Amino acid sequence: MQPWNYILISSTEINEQLAWAADKERRALAIHYEGERETKFLSLKVEGLKEAPLTICVTCDPTRGGSHVLGRNSIPETDALSTACSIQNMWLAACAEGLALGWVSFYKKNDVRDILDIPPHVDPIALLSVGYTDEYPDKPILESANWEKRAELDRLIFENKWGGEYKE
Numbered sequence: 225m226q227p228w229n230y231i232l233i234s235s236t237e238i239n240e241q242l243a244w245a246a247d248k249e250r251r252a253l254a255i256h257y258e259g260e261r262e263t264k265f266l267s268l269k270v271e272g273l274k275e276a277p278l279t280i281c282v283t284c285d286p287t288r289g290g291s292h293v294l295g296r297n298s299i300p301e302t303d304a305l306s307t308a309c310s311i312q313n314m315w316l317a318a319c320a321e322g323l324a325l326g327w328v329s330f331y332k333k334n335d336v337r338d339i340l341d342i343p344p345h346v347d348p349i350a351l352l353s354v355g356y357t358d359e360y361p362d363k364p365i366l367e368s369a370n371w372e373k374r375a376e377l378d379r380l381i382f383e384n385k386w387g388g389e390y391k392e
Contacts, residue, residue, distance in 0.1 A: 225288070225289060225302065225303065225306045226288070226306070227284050227285050227286065227288045227289075227303040227306055227307055228282055228283060228284055228285075228307040228310050228349075229282075229283045229285065229346070230280050230281070230282055230283075230308070231280065231281040231283065231340055231342075232278060232279075232280055232341075232353070233278070233279040233280070233301065234277065234278055234279075235246055235262075238279075238339065238340070239273050239274060239276075239279055240274065241339045242273045242279060242281075242328075242331070242336065242339060242351060243273040243274045244254075245269070245329045245331045245332065245335035245336060245339065246273055246328050246331050246351070248331075248332075248334075248335070249330040249331050249332055250266070250330040251266070253265070253330060254266050264369065264370070264371060265371075266308060267364075267369070268365075268369060268371070271272075272326045272353030273326060273328060273351065273353055274356070275324070275353070275355065276324075276353035276355035277354070277355050278353075278355065279350075279351060279352065279353055279354070280314075280350075280352040280354060281340055281342075281348055281350070281351055281352075282307060282310070282348075282349050282350040282351075282352065283310055283346045283347060283348050283349060284303050284304055284306075284307040284346070284347045284349045285303075285345070285346045285347075286300075286303045286345070286347065287345055288303075302358065304347070304349065305350050306343040307350075308349070311327075311349070311350055311352070313351070318354060319360075321358070323353070323354055323355065323356060324355055324356065324357035324360070325352055325353070325354050326352065326353040326365075327350055327351070327352055328350075328351040328352070328353060329350075331348075331351060333347065333348050336348040336351065339372075378390060
């Protein structure tokens with residue numbers, strides 16, 4: 225299907241604008257938390273957009289290929305899922321090459337569309353910060369920040385039916 229496009233952003237000015245959009249949304253989302261949880265939320269790092277040498281905006285065009293595209297007829301989300309697969313492949317390739325890749329998930333899509341001149345029908349699925357790192361964390365960042373613990377696999381894997389106990 226290839227419903228995705230990648231916008232490679234190396235411009236400091238554009239990255240500053242994207243960082244502003246991410247920080248604006250992060251501050252807006254903080255109202256959903258109180259006390260220590262709010263402080264912890266506001267401390268989550270989103271500076272990658274300013275610090276990383278490359279930002280990639282991954283988009284999804286749900287109109288690509290016309291109205292009858294294999295998969296999309298039955299499952300409309302296939303476009304977004306295909307785009308997510310391309311992101312995962314990029315993430316794995318980045319790790320294999322010793323690069324760090326971070327997915328920025330705080331922004332309003334229309335802010336990103338405006339900053340990057342993305343047409344209204346194209347969905348900005350992800351902003352990815354790519355750069356070098358001296359070390360990879362042993363746990364996901366949200367777990368390291370004590371924001372959320374990783375779920376145990378026995379709660380995520382079922383056998384034969386939903387809720388069916390999985391036996392290794």
